[in-house]
Each structure stands twice: as structure tokens, then as C-alpha cells.
Amino acid sequence: MVIEHKQQPAVKVIVGAGILLILLFFISLMLGRYQVSLGDMGAVFYARIFGTECTVSEMIQSVILKVRIPRICAAILIGGALSTAGATYQGLFKNPMISPDILGASAGAGFGAAMAILLSLPFIFIQFSAFAFGLLAVGLACLICKMVSRGKDALLILVLSGMIVATFFSSLITLLKYVADPQSKLPEITYWLMGGLSTVSAGDVGMMLVPFTIGIVPLFLLRWQLNAMAFGDEEAKAMGLNTKRLRGIYIVSATLLTAAAVAVCGMIGWIGLVIPHLTRMLVGPNHKYLIPASFLMGGTFLLLVDDLARTLFTVEIPLGILTSIIGAPFFVYLLLKRKKGWV
Template sequence: MIVGAALSISGASFQGTFQNPLVSPDILGVSSGAGFGAAIAILFSFSAVMIQATAFLFGLVAVILTYSLSKRLRGNSILVMVLGGIAIAALFSALISCIKYLADPDSKLPEIVYWLMGSLSAVNSNNVLMIVGPALLGFTALLLIGWRINVLSMGDDEARSLGVNTEKMRLLVIFCCTFLTASAVSISGIIGWVGLVVPHAARMIVGPDHRKLLPASISLGATFLLLVDDVCRTATSIEIPLGILTAIIGAPVFIYLLQKGYEGWS
């Protein structure tokens, strides 16, 4: 539930901050970076705790690289940051492929692939305790600045005219969302579509006001991933990786949203 809530509120916050309904929590490369960190840790037979720590660290590194790249390039700051995130994500995806190529096909490779598909089967209470602190910090900060995300979603010029420092506020949102996403991915692996689809569903229910949208995203995201995980554990005799089922559910819903024309976005 913490993982689902973290991915959902991060997606909703990013969509408002970047003024783009197609943005997801991994837009700045955090998921690919975390996946690369976990792949390295698995390749070198690190402990479960070290795998999570390495995934978390490289998730943060990926976003730092994206942000640094965006500051060096000219042009629309939001567009440059998003494009930079795509480039960094592609780089780390290529590095993950290199790790898989080097991994032992009988032992390490299956473990790496299974982790990348996303699963909560190996998570225990100690893992949960590791992410409770970062999750509460990120949730609290984003909920407190929900009204400022409303202002950011109106555009930089409007935000500045209302006295909001757009650069610092956007950086704060990125930091909180990265912290939440990296924490979630470090214990669950890469779970796609949750942070993209759930905020849209919440927006259809409560509207675009982030003071209401962010709490709704937390509730819907937690409930959605809990239900999906139940199905993954009980549908067949072996547990289905979460990433597979969220993609199967998320893709048709996303197509439906495209046909609806983002109703409820504004």
C-alpha cells in the first residue's frame, strides 16, 4: 500500500508540476537508475538490504544527472528536463542490458529479470520499516504544498505573478517525488503504469485541485496496488510479477483516457 500510494502521489505531483498529463514518476529516470543499481547489487551477490540501498542510491543519482543536464542546456526548462530524463533513462536501460548480458544465465540473470518485473513476494517487515520514514516525509511535504502545485500547473508566468518561486518549488517537488519513487522501487522493483493511470482516475473523481487530488491519489494508489498484489498471489499457482499485471490493466485504461481527451485535467 505504501508503494502504491508513493507512486500515485508522485505521478499526480509531476503531472501538475510539469503541466503534462502524460508524465509518470519515472520520467526523470529514477526507475531505470534504481533498476541498474539493483542489477549491479544482484550481479555481485549483495545482501537483500544492500540491493535495496543500492537501488535507492542509483535512483537518486539518475535524477541528479537529469537535473544537472537540464541546467546546462538552453530552452524551455520543463521540456529540457523531461527530455533529459528520457535520455538518462535510456542510458541506464542500456546499462541494465549490459549487466544482464554479463550475468550468469543460470542464477543471476533470472533473479535480475524477476526483480525488474516488480514483485513484493520477498518484502518483510524490515523492508517496510526502511521506507516508512522517507515515505512519511515525502507524503507530508507534498500534501502541505498541494496549493502551490496548483499554481505551478498554471504555468511559470502565472506562478511568478502570484509570488511563487517556480525554480525552488519545482526542485522541492522533484526531490519529494524522487525520494518517494526511489524508496518504493528499492523494495518492489519497477512497477509501471500506477503513477500514470491512478492520478487520472483520481482527477476524474475529485477534479484537478491538488489539495484534494493528492490525498485521493494516495488512497486510490494504495488500494489499487493492494488489489493487484492479491490477484498476482492468488490467480495462479505461482506468483505473477506485479509489473506484468499493472501493465495489462494500465494500458487499456490509458487508451481509454486518450479517447476521453483528458477530461478533468483543467
């Protein structure tokens, strides 16, 4: 009965976060430069579900179905992916200051996108290049760790290797920006690196679903074992867990989520660092609840930020700017709470 009592608040938070996300989904459909009423939205959905003739104008239908729904779905998936990856890395490395780009995935993806933009490749190739180089960066970090650590202090060496790889690819991004045409390519690279969802289409969401599913499913299925991994290898091995294999699964899955998110929307910071902190305050450190709650709260947070980005001013604000403005002060607040034992 005591265990059930402790689980109840976490379950209530997850249910509440899910309801909030659903409400924000429908509210987001009505927000934007083109006003969409609740009646228009209902008429479009009714016509699509039951195959009847829709009385709403073609423009409103296009705005809802081809612009806002793909963008909203992308915001939910990307926010949830980054937050889930952050919670996984923090539990795996036993460090609440870890973020999804700790192994260089974001820096590698940024370089891949910048290089594709410099070569004037189509947008689909920009996304593919970002995804590929994000995976390559993490692969290099793991390779360096394997060559250096030789089985000793593997987690610490892996973090240091990730920092080296991230610095290397960040330097390459700077080099590409230096040689890029300041009239065309440089602004395009800079804008992409700031992050945004203004160009997201249904095809982009569909393309992201494959690596997203491959990454998210193992994390949800193995989230109980992450509790044991968080106590250290000795305790996990005593429980009969294959720590080396599990660590590889967690790293690969979290990397897939991070690389897929960055490939679609660019480099968006703070979500994978701040949201797991906030979620841990609400549901506790048990990854059985922390992982699903982080996904829901991450998706809700990025969807809310995206709504602000496209409605605050006449010109859309890049998401990376808003997440930094909101995330940095909030993280200071969390650190102050941590001193009092809240985190």
C-alpha cells in the same frame, strides 16, 4: 456556497476511497495460500492490543503478523507513493502523459539493483543500491538540464534530460543482463525487474518509511501551491511564489517517493500514469484533493493487484506484469474519454 458545493464530490470520493482501502486491508489479510478466518484475525488483533493469551495457532499468527501485514502495508505505501509522485509530476510539468519515471528514477534504481544482484550482495544492499542509483539518475538529469537550459525552457530540457538518463541506465541494465550468469543471476535480475512483494518484510517497510515520509509530507503541505505552478511560472510568480524553490521541492519529494518504492518492490509501471488520470476524472484538477485522493486510490489499486497476483494461480505473478495488463487497456479507455473532454 457554490465553492462548497463543488468541493463536496471530491471530499466524498476521498472518504469513500479511504473506507474502501480499510475494507480491502482486512479482506487481504484473509486471502492467500493459508486460510485465515475473520475470527482468527480478530483473536490475533485482540491479543496483541490487550496483551492477552492468543488461542490461534502460531502458524496463523506468523502468517498474519510477519507475512501479510508487512506485505499489505508495503503495497499501500508503494502504490500511494507512485500515484502521488505521478500526480505531482503531471501537475508540475503540465502534461497528463508524465509518469514518475520520467526523470530516470526507475531506470537508475533498476540498474543499481541489477548491479548489486550481479555482485551477490545481500538483499538490504540491493535495496540501498537501487535507492541510491535512482536518486543519482534524477540528479544527473537535473545537472544536464542546468548545463544545457541556462534558465530557458527548463521544464522541457529537464524532461528531455530525463529521457536521455533513463535510456542510458536502461542500456546499462541490458549490458548487465547480457554478462550475467544465465543459470542464476540472469533469472534473479529479470524477476526483480518485473516487480513483486513476495520478499517484503517488516524491516523493509520500516526502511521505506524514512524516505517516504520525507517525500510525502512536503507534497501534502505544498499541494495548494502546485495549483498555481500548473498555470505556469508567470502566474505563480505573480502570486508571490518562489517557483524555482518550489519546483526543486516537488522534484526532490516525488523522486524520493519513486526511488523508495522501486527499491523495495522493483520496477512496477503504469500506476503513476493511470491512477492520477482516474483520480482527476473523479475529483477534478485541484491538487488540494487530487494529491490525497491519488495516494488512497494508488494504494488501493496496488493492494488489489497484489491480492490477484498471489491468489489467481498457484505460482505468484510478478506485479509488473499485472499492472501492465490492467493499466494499458485502461489507459486507452481514458484517452478515449479524454477526446470527449472527461480528462
